[in-house]
Amino acid sequence: MSISPRTISHCSEVVPISPNQLPDLTLEPETVYSIPFGDIDSLAKDIVQRLQVLDFPIQGKCVEALLFSCETKGVHMQKRAGTNTSRPYVVEIPGGAVEQEDQTLQLASLRELLEESGISILGARPHIDGYFYFWNHVGSTTGSNKWLIKFVFGYAISGRDVWLFNDRRWDSDLKMPKGTSSILFDPEEVSDVLSITEDGLKEMILWDPNNRKIAEDTKLLVIQRQTIAMLNHIFCSLPYLEGPQKDINRICYFEKASSSGIRLKMGEDSIPIARLQREGLEGIVERVTRRNFGVHLTSP
Structure with a gap:
């Protein structure tokens, strides 16, 4: 029609x-x-x-x-x-x-x-x-x-x-x-919520601001290099955060769950930032709250 x-x-x-x-x-x-x-x-x-x-x-x-x-x-x-x-x-x-x-x-x-x-x-x-x-x-x-x-x-x-x-x-x-269905992003912007499985991460292609044609194929995911590095780090850390992992494809993303701060979401459970910090992941937390997710997540 x-x-x-x-x-x-x-x-x-x-x-x-x-x-x-x-x-x-x-x-x-x-x-x-x-x-x-x-x-x-x-x-x-x-x-x-x-x-x-x-x-x-x-x-x-x-x-x-x-x-x-x-x-x-x-x-x-x-x-x-x-x-x-x-x-x-x-x-x-x-x-x-x-x-x-x-x-x-x-x-x-x-x-x-x-x-x-x-x-x-x-x-x-x-x-x-x-x-x-x-x-x-x-x-x-x-x-x-x-x-x-x-x-x-x-x-x-x-x-x-x-x-x-x-x-x-x-x-x-x-x-x-039908017709044009391009996907283009500002290379300085990333999502405040990003859901992806570990297998899905392997299928992603990196965002290249100098080659925007890569974003025109809607069958491919497009993501920033910093973000894909962050997600890889998260997936590598999962076994240490939740014990033996039975399902390597669990959906994992960061979210602002309440005024108490950002949490790491895995399946039906979420892990507070304090625990991530105790596990030695302060660097990821800082990058997520400041660079990858924007100032608005830490602003009152």
Whole structure:
């Protein structure tokens, strides 16, 4: 299925609105609107009601969670959720339908979706605004002439504006987007959460800022040299941290579990930083909290 709204090349061409403007705003089909996140569930209901007042026979809504490259204007990955007829104001995101309030959950779901496709997200940040548009879905299997609302949650790979595109053709057999699907990262950014198995680590390729073509193959993981060294060190340390290891492929990553600090996560268990320090891994802890994971993890 091909969805072709009005071509939008940059955020400056998106129409910004506020929730307070909705009651008096004349919404135009195939125009992308930018609106603060807030309560997405209530916002969806307000938009539906406004379109119904304008005599648009809205029969459902669709949600996309997308990542955009600010440098190539290419879509990183997308997940198009189906319309929800039983609970019309529940927003669907990758990982399931939720009554949406938590941007962290959105980002975590996007990370999981990409990792399932063999892509490691390094440094994506949620944009402060959501985007939506609606279009006439002609030839739909659930109705020959259906108006649908599409909410787009944009995530900027760098600190620059999010880019929007209209070339989002979906391959129903492969469940993957067709066309350009580049993965590019800022070489100074790494993930605040990185899940990888030891076997998966062996399949990774190193991030090379001088050869960005290596990132275009979405079947390969791309990671910084410092990060892969850190993960190798962690896996080598696991037998000493947890005794004889039966499963060498246990998922291991660092996370900020609470205000008490960062913990090493292994399977269902997590190990506090204090224990890592007792095991002589202060160097890893320092690099993780400062260089690899950013200042925000140690800031109040």
